[in-house]
Amino acid sequence: MLERIHLAIVREVDRQGSLTAAANVLCLSQSALSHTVKKLEHQLGIDIWLREGRSLKLTQAGEYLLGVANRVLPQLAYAEERMREYAKGERGTLRIGMECHPCYQWLLKVVSPYLANWPDVDVDVKQKFQFGGIAALFGYEIDLLVTPDPLYRPGLRFEAVFDYEQVLVVGRKHPLAVTSYVKPEQLADEILIAYPVAIDRLDIYNQFLMPAGIMPKRHKVIETTDIMLQMVASGRGVAALPRWLVEEYARKVEITPVRLGAKGISKQIFLGVREADLDIDYLSAFIGQARQPFSTTDKDTEQRS
């Protein structure tokens, strides 16, 4: 039988590079590991490592086991963590995953009052998912998914918690800054600055430019909002961001929001959770808190649509 210790050994030998070093980390003798490994290989009927000289190298089967270890061991570790919390009557860790950049800005505003109300709850924010946020939610990598794209699946529950308008940001001296709204054609000669994500996931493309068959003169990728907006302010290009975010930055940077199309692009942020988790009080409390327009000390922010 494949036991936890076997996975731990595979992972640790890989991390440490040798059986001896792994043994120390695992608080076992080198001999114990050697015996255990031998026995496991015998039971499975296949080698996990190739013995090359005095070092070990994973076989294909070993590589696979390493993958299993890296997936399963964290689940067990988290389960134990959770059990400890149950035992102490404590609250747990709320692991929040995010799939969009504006989500992050929004989250920052929701998290701080939440942390004040739930001092015993830790919040972890993750942003990278190998197989997407939904998979991470199903795989118990995260407990809460913040996303603009809800995907209704059995076992999951999504709820819209925030409406906002996606607008074009231009420098204050930009010709478009004075127009009441912008048409797709008007972007044909612009440099469009965006976050590094697939183009078909950017609203300004799939809801605005693409339907009109227009492409900007150039597409430029920038990681951070601050730099992005400084580029916009200096007239190096335009970008698309949530209106509330733009208005907040507009105090510090020379930028102006402009509506995208006559009707504007309206967006929502959704929270996704596993149905089974809905009775975890600190989790449902987060959703409840997120549902209300966030209380803020920023007057500007209240102008959002």
Add this chain to the structure above:
Amino acid sequence: MLERIHLAIVREVDRQGSLTAAANVLCLSQSALSHTVKKLEHQLGIDIWLREGRSLKLTQAGEYLLGVANRVLPQLAYAEERMREYAKGERGTLRIGMECHPCYQWLLKVVSPYLANWPDVDVDVKQKFQFGGIAALFGYEIDLLVTPDPLYRPGLRFEAVFDYEQVLVVGRKHPLAVTSYVKPEQLADEILIAYPVAIDRLDIYNQFLMPAGIMPKRHKVIETTDIMLQMVASGRGVAALPRWLVEEYARKVEITPVRLGAKGISKQIFLGVREADLDIDYLSAFIGQARQPFSTTDKDTEQRS
């Protein structure tokens, strides 16, 4: 520590409804389960079941553990299944290394029927090796080497799987197109197009031009076969390729093969494997499949020598 058996117990007690019944399914005595459960609850510091009369009811922590069990146990079971497949040689990744361009063309023909026969085997093709293909084979970077240059070493086994003739390719209107074979001197005024590899590894040089002390007017390097042959077709140069490959392309492109020298240059493709791997059946199956002239839907291809 939370072990596999603990999760199995939680799941089985839930399924069977009682400790005693679960014990039977798990091939353990009721006493053993009772002990194990007691110990686990003590270690975790929290009850997993509420004892109500003579029956058990999951606590909140227990419910959570049950969820973990239902998620994690199947992963382990699947991993074991996979390991069994690895052990039986039914599954694996066949990492194929290649050292020549014609090898690649040939490989394409062998791989597709193989993949159909071995749906659980992945094929990886690598073409760059820091210390050469043989070293990659020894170093377990690859499992199979496709090469025109066998190198017999202890621990390795090479086998010729394919004979072909290396010919000159010229455009159909080229003066040489009508000759029955070409002499080295006749290439002295030609532009010779070749893949980007060291000149001394090109057969047309080391078996044909160099022995005669002749060099072409110019040596031109091109990456891809398609472009290379279009250049040849348009009269911009000549190239050296396997006859079967030329004949296949001759349907689409205006090119003709011409024998190199009166006797022609005959070549072989070899497969190299580690002797220790010969009993891996999906690997030996590949060699077996490669050994036979590839079955093809291309009639042209059967004309190869």
Add this chain to the structure above:
DNA sequence: ATAATTGATTACTTTTTCTCATGGATTGCA
């Protein structure tokens, strides 16, 4: 009532796991 079933407990046995000591092999360094 009473017979049957369930989980808990104790004492004991068996199995598994771990360590120690040691050896052979490889590698790095003087």
Add this chain to the structure above:
DNA sequence: TGCAATCCATGAGAAAAAGTAATCAATTAT
């Protein structure tokens, strides 16, 4: 090149863990 250090494998025995049998007390079904 030769020596020291390091690595993994192995056998024997100690320590720990997990298992069983027998029995008890409590609950449930008839």
